[in-house]
Amino acid sequence: MKNVRTLAATIAGRCERPHPREGRRKPACLSWASTNVSHTNVNIHMMPRPVPSGSLPHCAVFSVTTLTPQFPQPAIVPATGVLWVLVSDQSIAISDGEKPQIYAPVCPSQAGPVEYLGHFGATPCYAAGLQADAPLPEGWAGVGVRELYGRIPDEDIAVASFAVRIIGSAKMSRFCGRCGHETVPVLTERAKRCPACGLVTHPRISPAIIVLITRGDEILLARSPRFPVGMHSVIAGFVEPGETLEHAVHREVQEEVGITIKNLRYFASEPWPFPDSLMIAFVADYAAGEIAIDNNEIVGAGWFGRDNLPQLPKKLSISRALIDRWVERKGPFSET
Numbered sequence: 001m002k003n004v005r006t007l008a009a010t011i012a013g014r015c016e017r018p019h020p021r022e023g024r025r026k027p028a029c030l031s032w033a034s035t036n037v038s039h040t041n042v043n044i045h046m047m048p049r050p051v052p053s054g055s056l057p058h059c060a061v062f063s064v065t066t067l068t069p070q071f072p073q074p075a076i077v078p079a080t081g082v083l084w085v086l087v088s089d090q091s092i093a094i095s096d097g098e099k100p101q102i103y104a105p106v107c108p109s110q111a112g113p114v115e116y117l118g119h120f121g122a123t124p125c126y127a128a129g130l131q132a133d134a135p136l137p138e139g140w141a142g143v144g145v146r147e148l149y150g151r152i153p154d155e156d157i158a159v160a161s162f163a164v165r166i167i168g169s170a171k172m173s174r175f176c177g178r179c180g181h182e183t184v185p186v187l188t189e190r191a192k193r194c195p196a197c198g199l200v201t202h203p204r205i206s207p208a209i210i211v212l213i214t215r216g217d218e219i220l221l222a223r224s225p226r227f228p229v230g231m232h233s234v235i236a237g238f239v240e241p242g243e244t245l246e247h248a249v250h251r252e253v254q255e256e257v258g259i260t261i262k263n264l265r266y267f268a269s270e271p272w273p274f275p276d277s278l279m280i281a282f283v284a285d286y287a288a289g290e291i292a293i294d295n296n297e298i299v300g301a302g303w304f305g306r307d308n309l310p311q312l313p314k315k316l317s318i319s320r321a322l323i324d325r326w327v328e329r330k331g332p333f334s335e336t
Contacts, residue, residue: 236279
């Protein structure tokens, strides 16, 4: 327990993190009473070469870089020496204090599904899904993933969102989608297998495109009926079966605002855990047409300059990164 507490304190203190590689019975969950923790132009069909993090066009907040999955994962969750991320529906338990943290040294006895997340150095990290009426330890509170932004380091937000996502996936894949039999974990990868019919199910990923469209010194921004009053953002939508990413961009733009585009360029990507998207961002130039909104997914749209921008999304999103990069005149926004 001492080593785990030391590691939790190290995490809270933002010390440098190692990145090794290595990989379930119900855990020996402990009682909370037993502990007291204070605490461009890119060919989309080619794999890009690694790029130093300082030169990336967008630092994806929800990209998990501090945990390394090691497979096969342990068949039995260790009783000690484990860090826990506690999940209740779409919320994460965090500690109070000047430096809140998401890592708990024990798992509460009322835990539901338990899922391996990865290793933090040599220490395994698991997510535990709490039952709806399960009490949190004294000094801890449940906070939605979006509300964590600015309260804890970005790398911890990424782990928190990953934990919510994996617990949600475990609940959704508890029973086989083909025959209804209860599934079991696959220890050699992040998946569930049906022992009756053999169907293997991986965590769902829903690809979605997002595109910033430029016309001279203006960009096109639109309003979804789901947005807060006054907020605008760039065009986005899910990729349909049988589409390329490029096809999806052209289709979504045509469907939602009625114009055509040209000079499509890749910008960056980002996992978006609400609940399971992978956002692939592009920049494009206006080609032709007049704005004609669908009044369904889009209820307003227009061209905006740098001096008359409306309310924008929060900075944690890739949509805001696209807009900010355009405002700052940085990034791949001209044809090359």
